[in-house]
Amino acid sequence: MRYVVIGNSAAGVSAARAIRAADPDGSISIIGEEPYPYYGRVLTSYYLGGRVNREALFLAEEDWYRRERVEAYLGVKAWGLDVDRREVLLEDGRWLPYDRLLVATGARPQMIDVPGKDLPGVFPLRTLDHAQAIRALIRPGDPAVVVGGGLVGVKAAEGLLGAGAKVTMVVSSPQVLSQILDAEGAEMAQAALEREGVQVLLGDDVVAIEGTGRAERVILRSGKALAAKVVVVGKGVQPNRDILLATEAIGRRGIAVNQFLETAVPAVYAAGDVAETWDRAWQASRVNALWGNAVEQGRIAGANMAGASLSYPGSLAMNSLVLGDLGIITGGMVRPPQPDQSQPELPYRVLSRKDSRRQLYRKVVLRGNQLVGVAAVGPRGESPAGVGTLLKYIGKELGSPLLEAFLLGRLSIAQWLRLPAWAD
Numbered sequence: 457m458r459y460v461v462i463g464n465s466a467a468g469v470s471a472a473r474a475i476r477a478a479d480p481d482g483s484i485s486i487i488g489e490e491p492y493p494y495y496g497r498v499l500t501s502y503y504l505g506g507r508v509n510r511e512a513l514f515l516a517e518e519d520w521y522r523r524e525r526v527e528a529y530l531g532v533k534a535w536g537l538d539v540d541r542r543e544v545l546l547e548d549g550r551w552l553p554y555d556r557l558l559v560a561t562g563a564r565p566q567m568i569d570v571p572g573k574d575l576p577g578v579f580p581l582r583t584l585d586h587a588q589a590i591r592a593l594i595r596p597g598d599p600a601v602v603v604g605g606g607l608v609g610v611k612a613a614e615g616l617l618g619a620g621a622k623v624t625m626v627v628s629s630p631q632v633l634s635q636i637l638d639a640e641g642a643e644m645a646q647a648a649l650e651r652e653g654v655q656v657l658l659g660d661d662v663v664a665i666e667g668t669g670r671a672e673r674v675i676l677r678s679g680k681a682l683a684a685k686v687v688v689v690g691k692g693v694q695p696n697r698d699i700l701l702a703t704e705a706i707g708r709r710g711i712a713v714n715q716f717l718e719t720a721v722p723a724v725y726a727a728g729d730v731a732e733t734w735d736r737a738w739q740a741s742r743v744n745a746l747w748g749n750a751v752e753q754g755r756i757a758g759a760n761m762a763g764a765s766l767s768y769p770g771s772l773a774m775n776s777l778v779l780g781d782l783g784i785i786t787g788g789m790v791r792p793p794q795p796d797q798s799q800p801e802l803p804y805r806v807l808s809r810k811d812s813r814r815q816l817y818r819k820v821v822l823r824g825n826q827l828v829g830v831a832a833v834g835p836r837g838e839s840p841a842g843v844g845t846l847l848k849y850i851g852k853e854l855g856s857p858l859l860e861a862f863l864l865g866r867l868s869i870a871q872w873l874r875l876p877a878w879a880d
């Protein structure tokens with residue numbers, strides 16, 4: 457059996473591992489556009505900030521590919537696909553035949569379309585190359601602007617602070633982290649960022665980047681001009697789905713898959729940030745672009761490519777981050793859709809509680825009586841009251857005493873131990 461995997465990251469490498477475990481004899485090829493062996497993309501902002509060194513990023517040495525007999529085509533892009541002949545076209549003109557193919561091409565950053573966006577000094581933060589280039593440019597005391605207040609924006613700001621930069625964050629929405637927190641939780645997150653030294657500007661947009669030969673300042677819609685040696689854009693990502701664009705596998709945002717992570721194209725599977733999988737909280741197909749989801753989807757897709765019939769139970773959005781002295785954990789549907797004219801009645805209930813004195817914020821979202829979303833914000837040292845455990849209960853009913861104790865930030869270990877066993 458000839459297996460080809462496009463994408464040498466969380467989903468692709470996890471799939472290659474599962475394939476090799478199930479099929480010791482098959483030939484496995486993995487194609488990666490980036491020239492490096494498998495590395496931890498989630499660590500790139502820590503590398504930027506000097507919290508981990510470059511070597512610590514690598515999760516598989518070159519030796520791993522040799523030992524596992526995985527033929528690695530690194531620094532090579534897969535250009536196209538002939539789904540009838542079952543062959544992948546590499547950018548150097550070679551064709552790789554496959555019996556089973558995994559598309560694990562992840563996502564690419566969405567850039568801003570303003571004058572000056574191509575000036576040296578303007579970067580997204582997605583790859584090791586981006587982190588390296590930013591590190592090479594920034595010096596302690598230099599001004600840096602982060603565009604976007606989402607997860608990558610916040611992580612970029614932390615990385616830049618670690619590198620000694622003076623950071624301003626420009627956020628077009630009226631709050632930071634708008635995908636995962638509502639206004640009350642976001643206020644706490646913003647205050648934590650500000651305590652660390654980030655200047656946060658809400659409700660404003662970058663309209664131009666100016667400079668002679670390189671970025672020197674950013675012009676905002678409000679008319680403000682901000683000095684910037686480095687501009688890091690964190691405005692979300694787009695699934696890299698071009699390779700299947702002309703096929704019936706294309707979904708609303710990414711590549712659509714069934715519960716076995718097969719696409720509509722025979723013998724082609726998809727996993728990770730490029731795949732639209734069943735979301736257990738939203739009860740709909742969504743792209744949940746997270747490392748853990750990518751690893752798990754890769755594992756299941758790989759096993760299925762090698763003959764198993766594992767059903768993927770579905771993904772969940774889950775985020776855990778530390779901003780200075782504040783810890784944030786969220787999971788599932790934390791911002792349910794708002795009723796509108798087309799759907800005046802929606803079945804969601806939101807319960808939340810903020811205790812400013814204890815720096816605690818808790819929120820649960822229920823569909824009927826089922827838990828579908830959780831958010832906990834609190835002091836960094838405070839264990840966020842078993843939120844990780846609570847996430848196992850997404851889609852299940854939890855009694856009100858437990859929810860109440862969680863909202864009050866008073867869920868005891870004894871109560872956790874008494875949680876019903878069916879969640880596992």
Ligand SMILES: Cc1cc2nc3c(=O)[nH]c(=O)nc-3n(C[C@H](O)[C@H](O)[C@H](O)COP(=O)(O)OP(=O)(O)OC[C@H]3O[C@@H](n4cnc5c(N)ncnc54)[C@H](O)[C@@H]3O)c2cc1C
Nearest residue numbers: 463465466467489533534561562563728729745746747750
């Ligand atoms: C700064 C940062 C911080 C993050 N922090 C977190 C976090 O804390 N927690 C979390 O869960 N997630 C985090 N993420 C998201 C996480 O990194 C992704 O969900 C994860 O990397 C997805 O893995 P993947 O294998 O699907 O795709 P990717 O990691 O995107 O890898 C896909 C690979 O395929 C390659 N590729 C694409 N097209 C082709 C082609 N045609 N031919 C050959 N190769 C191709 C790409 O170059 C890339 O190397 C973070 C991301 C960033 C950028």
